[in-house]
Amino acid sequence: MEPTAHSQQEAPTPSSTETAEDLAFKLNIAVREGNIEGVLELLEKGADVNSKAGSGWTPLQSAVQANDEDLVQLLLDRGADPHARKDNGGTAFTEAASAGNVTVLQMLLDLGLDINDHDDNGFTAFMEAAWYGKEEALKFLYSKGAKVNLRREVSQEKMKLHKGGATALMDACRKGRLSVVKTLVQEMGADVNICDNKDRNALIYALKEGCAKETYQSGVSISRFLLGSGVDVNSKDECGKTALILAVEIQSLDLVEALLEKGEIDIDDADEEGNTALMVAVEKNDYKIAELLCKKGARTDVGSLITVANRNRAHDMAGLLRQFNARFVPETLKDWEPNSRRWRDQLKTLYKIYRPMIGKLKMFQYIQQRIQNTSQGGIYLGIYGGTEVAVRISRNIEGEKEKRFFEQCRNCECLLKLFQFEKERGYMYLCFPLWEKNLEEHLQEPEGQMSYKDALRMIFQAVRELHSLGFAYQDLHPSNFLIDLGGQIYLADFDNKRKLIEGKKEPVNSDLEALGKLVLYVLAGGRKPLQQVSTEDLAADSPDYPEALDLVSCLVSHDERGLEGLSKHPYFWSKQTRFSFLKSVWNKIKDFPKQDQEAVFQAPNTTETFPYPSWTKEIDKFVLNIMENPRTGRQFKYRNDVTNLLRLIRNLDEHPDGRISNRIGDHAEYFLKLFPALTIYVYNSLRQNPKYSHFCRH
Known part of the structure; x- marks a missing residue:
């Protein structure tokens, strides 16, 4: 192979005034400008091929973003690290997916990059391709094993804020990319009912995208496609808005009709501010949608419907509402203060807003009112006839099984018991006394x-x-x-x-x-x-x-x-119970012959030894001297065995001496602190000795 003109030149001598930072800065500029000759010259001057510019961009990542395959190959040949990460954790691989360059993706995969690797925000290359509508790259990554239904992984701190959890399908819906959505669902088996960490599914993403005028049509088209693909219409957004409310907000009569035809959605469900779909239609002065909702049975006796219509000078709307018996009855709520300290604010909000009642239960099945996640679904706050409760929602069949179990717990002191339950539309709402926190x-x-x-x-x-x-x-x-x-x-x-x-x-x-x-x-x-x-x-x-x-x-x-x-x-046991137990043992064996006293603590098949073989040296000398030389009675020399220690404990407590009490204070406190392993040693020695195990009872 003939050497290039450039390779025949001598390597330039680095300028004494050019620092490593200067070279790195110039290298990144040369890469962004696609100046291969400039890149080669700077590398030969000693510029670091893995140096980083603003936000942690390396020359390789910049070359990938610029879609310059020749420059990417050059940098890789010169030692560029394909695994290097930007400040946000992104790599050249995720950048290649954003650019949609299949050649570069294959090039990087050949270098051992993980196809499902993600940045700090949880974005994989597959998600980037969906986000930017790079369908060829998306299909390539899928063919190489990219996980279609992977949810965005984020840090624990972000999880606590309910961030993350979105999928590539949600990204495509959010960006209004109908073709990509169809490819993901029809060709790759994307799950339309996965929810992110705010409980939003793909339909919610599509409807929220439809709120912008420039993406209205794509949002509606994607929503209709998802409805035909079995998407759950009961998902809510982070403000508690149902798919129906969002469809009314973007004023899509077709979508409202399609959602209602499903027969699975609660027409009177409200968002976190208590607004129903009909209230939103009246506020937006959308007569056709309001008429459809009224004909489908939407409640007209909640909210200030006629007042809003009059404020909008919408006389036809006001007439329509009166035709369906709309009236305004101002709701006067009594003062109510929940017992719970932890859940007080959420409960007060729930109490004040309008919610369709489920029997005697008022609740709001959305993220701000959820208090616990379980594998069977969330647990939500509720108010049952004025009592604050925790609510578990199940299908009727599963709910009946759960109800039977919890009813068995009614006489148990430490098992959670069922308070009340309600049934509606195939679901059972199990209500439990509200707790403040869990042990963790x-x-x-x-x-x-x-x-x-x-x-x-x-x-x-x-x-x-x-x-x-x-x-x-x-x-x-x-x-x-x-x-x-x-x-x-x-x-x-x-x-x-x-x-x-x-x-x-x-x-x-x-x-x-x-x-x-x-x-x-x-x-x-x-x-x-x-x-x-x-x-x-x-x-x-x-x-x-x-x-x-x-x-x-x-x-x-x-x-x-x-x-x-x-x-x-x-x-x-309490300290006093332990001390009383130790005293009681000597009382039970004091009349035994000496050899029998020792046998009490010699359980068969045990290797446990007395933990204080020199206890007379550990005890207060003043105390021991008084006990061995009492004012009345005969002198006694205590030996270093367990029976003698128990004898001293019993005698000291049964025949109190003010000098000792002034010296050591509370007897139980003193001995249990000085000989902490004594109780369990005596207890186990007796328990493991069949002849004397009954001495353990206290």
Whole structure:
């Protein structure tokens, strides 16, 4: 191969005044201008082929954006990094999709780029091609394995703001690209009913796009296509507007007719401001749409319909409304203050706005009123006859099954119970007493923590009650435990994870193991995710540390006592109960012969040893001296074994001495802090010794 004229020249000597930044700046300009000779010259001067310009653009990304295949190949040959990212996380690959250049896409795929890689906003190359209407690139990416129904992945912070979750189909709808929409649905199997993180589906995107005059026709055309493709017409936008309300807003009579023909949409549904489709039609003075809605049975007794028509000087509209019995009755709401602190503002909003009632239930099925996500759908705020509730919506068949289960919980103290229910149009609305937060959320709060011991006591009781109904949970998670305003904890199974026990040990054992993990999670204050927490996350100086470790060990090992027995574990005892237990043991063995006293703590098949073999050196010398040399009675020399320690504890407390009390304060506090592992050692030694296990009862 003949050398080029350029390659025969000597490499230019870098100017002493040209810095790396200067060269990088010039290189990026040369790339953007498509100046290959200038690019070559700057690279030979030492310009960094992977240097970055504003917003993190590399020369390769700029060349891809410019659709310059020769320049792209040149930069790759000179070491350009195809994986380099801009400040927003985008790569040369996503830029190639935006440009629609199949040659460059193939070139980059050959270098090992992930076809489903995304930038910081969750955009993949496939989504970029849909957004910019690059149909050839879209088909190429699909043929290479791009995921059609991938939802936009975003950070946890953005997730909390309900951002992300959109698909390539939604992007095509948003940009009004009918041809791309048809290709995605008909040739690639795009799911028309996937929703983004604001619960909007493709139809909502198409209708909102139709609001702009320049894209009205494409928005309407795409909407009609989606209606013929089985799209769910009950999706709402982020303001609670239904597809019907949006169709009225863009004043498309055809779409309004098509939506109503579906027979699946509530004609009187309202948005977050309480506006129905008819109210919007009257406000826009669209007589034909208003007439159609009235004939289809839209309510005319809500809102200021005639007042709005008169304000618009729309005499025909006012006459139409009167023909359908419109009247204005100003709504006078009584003052109402919800009990909930967390959900107060949303409940007050729900109380004030117009909503079509479902029996005695008032609710709004949209994102701002949703309080929890489940695999079976969202849980929403509601007001049932003046009582604030949480509402679960199910199809009638599934709802009946759920209703029967929750009715079984009516006599359980720590299982969520059904408050009321309503049925309408094939759906069941199950209403539950409203909670403030779940256990996971509670543990993240900096203040207002309830006692961990009280929390775990209620958690254990909830699982025991579920087992008593013949079910095991199978998926115990902090978010499944709900806490009301008074601090009561309830277990809820909205994801329908429970399974019948039917005499099998495996489901129960699975719950015991999950409880062990949950105990660690709670005692660690929820600082780590449930699956990552371990015994290492517990504070070793906690007064309950030895008992907590033993409780977790018993749960994980499927202890024969089961949940009923473990609910009485020493972890749940108060300090005074533990101290009284230690005193009681000596009272029970004090009259035994010495060898029998020692045998009490020598359980067969155990390797556990007394944790304080030199306890006489650990105890306060002043206290020990008084106990060994009492003012009355004979002297006694205490030995370094468990029986002698129990004897001292019992004697000290039963025969108080002011000198000792002044020295150490509360006896229980002193001994449990000094010998924290004593209680669980004595308890387990007795429990594992069949002859003396009854001594464990307190």
